[in-house]
Amino acid sequence: MRSEPKRRVKFRIIFIWTGFYLALLVISLRIYQLQVLEANRLKAKAEQQYFKVQPIKYPRGTLYDRNLEELAVNRRVYSVYALPQQLEDISATVSQLSPILNIDRYTLRKKLNSEKKIVWLAQRINQEQGERVMSLKLKGIEAISEDLRFYPGANLASQTLGFMGIEGIGVEGEGKEGLEYLYDKELRGQAVSMKVMKDGRKKVMMVMKSEENYKQAGSIILTLDRTVQHIAEEALKEAVNKYNARRGCLIAVEPRTGRVLALALYPNYDLNHYSKAETEIRKNWALTDPFEPGSTFKVFVVAGGIEEGLITVNDRFDCENGIYQVGDEDVIRDMRKFNILSVREILTYSSNIGAVKIAEKLGREKLYKYIMDFGFGEKTGIDFPTESKGIVHHYKKWYPLTFRTIAFGQGISVSALQMVMALSAIANDGILMKPYLAERIVYPDGEEKVINQPTMVRRVISPETAKTLTELMMEVVSPKGTGYLAQIPGYKVAGKTGTAQKPKSNGKGYExxxxxxxxxxxxxxxxxxxxxxxxxxxPKVDYATGGMIAAPVFQTVAKYTLTAMGTLPELSPAGSIAVIPKGKIFTRNSNGIADSLPDAGKTPDFRGMSLKSALKLTLSLGQKPVFEGSGWVIEQEPLPGSDLTGRVILRMSRDRI
Structure with a gap:
């Protein structure tokens, strides 16, 4: 009987130890499972909880003009929201926020009393307002900061720069049109993320370096000159409004490099409020809309004739007293009745019949060859999202009348860019260049990358022919020529006028x-x-000609551009911009006219001056003007009376002070 209790005790001990060892085995197996078999899965799960991938958002690159003046920049903005359930004192919150956010107290209180979990109070307010709100440290009031694209020039080069679309708050937009669209990848930079370690309260404990190779957003330096662009837009605006025209465009380039200094259109639109602009106005029609050029095209017909040795400048043609019969029914007319004209006079007086007879001597095939060689019928290759190649039918498809009307720029369609580049070939000793808008890209680490550089397309004519054409075109701008209003005192100008009827939309006849x-x-x-x-x-006038309407715009813009470029007059500068004696400074009187003051080396008062007046004064003082807006000067940096600097910022407004 005594052995029975011992047996039970022994059995219990064995049972307990067996259970212990079994438990230990189970735990060991579980540890093995967790530490070995499922180690990778659990490690990944832990990393998901403690390590987070946080995207890094770099500011979008800036667009600069050729002189490093800002055309498109980033501006820090804030969007303020409230968490109504966390607010402590609504009345005090209303009193402090109302004057900062410019929201009346009733509306603000109504928002703060909302039952929603989150209420937006103000979206994309300026940096000063946002920082003032955050400095109050009000419980239940939060803000999100982000960079918003801003265009200091507002309307300046709007159809060329394009814009960046606005997405949701805190969501980066994309370039939608123009250069913002074309170079979106370069301006945005490569997406990059950074791994961070967070604690249980989601606070960052450690930042792990990203192993990705990435390129930060770059800033692009354009060929555009902000001052030239501004002058061009103002001159276009004045002409379009004066003649009640539908629209106007101006393209200025360096003929030997292809750099585009100005690409101006009017009407234009405010890039900071692009959604208010109609699609038609946003289009860069100087590149996309071909038109029949009219008499400006005669230059290229004459170029072909001279290059082929078929004509000389003194060859004479019968201009049929203003009426030239082609076939049984078709007639070509001149604006004036001419009899015998030399090639020189055909361009000077812009005779249609004279140009037709030169084309007849050149022949269809050779005329077509020179049209194509000058770059018509193909895209120029400019770095812009959209471009038209124009309309140039093969010479085998030309009707007898079409062959002849092409000689004076009708029956063929070209873009304004094609025309100015073909003209530049003549100015460049017969070499056609490729136009471009973006020069190079600069990265934050100092690295630079060339985007475009002067590129020769082909030689079109010989230097001798180009020189001859230059001499002929100089006579067009002489007092006896059709382009006399393009004359610039002190400079020799070579040019050609053009006046073309617009074809009907159905292609049958002209409007x-x-x-x-x-x-x-x-x-x-x-x-x-x-x-x-x-x-x-x-233009809506009784007698519309290129010489009367377009030539004065050329004269205005070219005159100030040459001065800004530091190009000295070739001739006696009588009648040109007056040079202000060194040491004189100016301020405006009651009539807005500059008066000289005795204090030398001081900044004048530009306020109240027009663009032209301010430009004359700054250039004469050796200053580089930066214009923001349009109209009259309302603000300036540095202030009047400050030491004279090499750069002055003039803010313009259409409302005079």
Whole structure:
């Protein structure tokens, strides 16, 4: 009997130890399972809880003009929201926020009393407002900061720069049009993420370096000159409004490099409020909309004839007293009745019949060859999202009348850019260049990358022919020529006028009373620094010609551009911009006219001046003006009376002070 209790005790001990060892075995197996078999899965799960991948958002690159003046920048903005359930004192919150957010107290209180978990109070307010809100440290009031694209020039080069679309708050937009769209990848940079370690309260404990190779957003330096662009837009605006025209464009380039200094269109739109602009106005029609050029095209017909040795400048043609019969029914007319004209006079007086007879001597095939060689019928290759190649039918498809009307720029369609580049070939000793808008990209680490550089397309004509054409075009701008209003005192100008009827939309005939008036030219004629075309579409006047309407715009813009470029006059500068004696400074009187003051080396008062007046004064003082907006000067940096600096910022407004 005594052995029975011992047996039970022994059994219990064995049972307990067996259970212990079994439990230990189970635990060991579980540890093995967790530490070995499922180690990778659990490690990944832990990393998901403690390590987070946080995207890094770098500011979008800046767009600069050729002088590093800002055209498109980033501006820090804040969007303020409330968490109504966390608010402590609504009345105090209303009193402090109302004047900062410019929201009336009733509306603000109503928002703060909302039953929603989150209520937006203000979206994309400026940095000063946002920082003032955050400095209050109000419980239940939060803000999200982000960079918003801002265009200091507002309307400046709007159709060329394009814009960046606005997405949701905190969501980066994309370039939608123009250069913002074309170079979106470069301006945005490569997406990159950073791994961070967070604790249980989701606070960052450690930052792990990203192993990705990435390129930060770069800033792009354009060929555009902000001052030239501004002057061009103002001159276009004045002409379009004066003649009640549909629209106008102006392209200015360096003929020997292909750099585009200005690509101006009017009407334009405010890039900071692009959603208010109609699609038609946003289009860069100087590149996308081909038009019949009219008499400006005669230059290229004459070029072909001279290059082929078929004509000389003194060859004479019968211009049929203004009426030339082609076939049984078709008639070509001149604006004036001419009899015998030399090639020189055909261009000077812009005779249609004379140009037709030169084309007849050149022949269809050779005329077509020179049209194509000058770059018509193909895209120029400019770095822009959209471009038209124009309409140039093969010479085998030309009707007898079409062959002849092409000689004076009707029956063929070209873009304004094609025209100015073809003109530049003449200014560049017969070499056609590729135009471009973006010069190079600069990264935050100092690395630079060339995007475009001067590129020769082909030689079109010989230097001798180019020189001869230059001399002929100089006579067009002489007092007896059709382009006399393009003359610039002190400089020799070579140019050609154009006046073309607009074809009907159905392609059958021409619209009565609808014209495209243009002028193209380069200056200084013998050492060209600037080539330009001006196109005014559908001016509403009784007698519309390129010489009367477009040539004065060329004269205005070219004159100030040459001065800004530091190109000295070739001739006696009588009648040109007056040079202000060194040491004089100016301020405005009651009539807004500059008066000299005795204090030398001080900044004048530009306020109240027009663009032209301010430009004359700054250039004469050796200052580089930066214009923001349009109209009259309302603010300036540095202030009047400050030490004279090499750069002055002038903020403009259409409302005079």
């Amino acid at each position: 009565p009373g609808k014209w495209v008036c243009s002028f193209m030219g380069f200056v200084p004629a013998e050492e060209p620094k600037l080539a330009m075309i001006v196109v005014i579409d559908e």
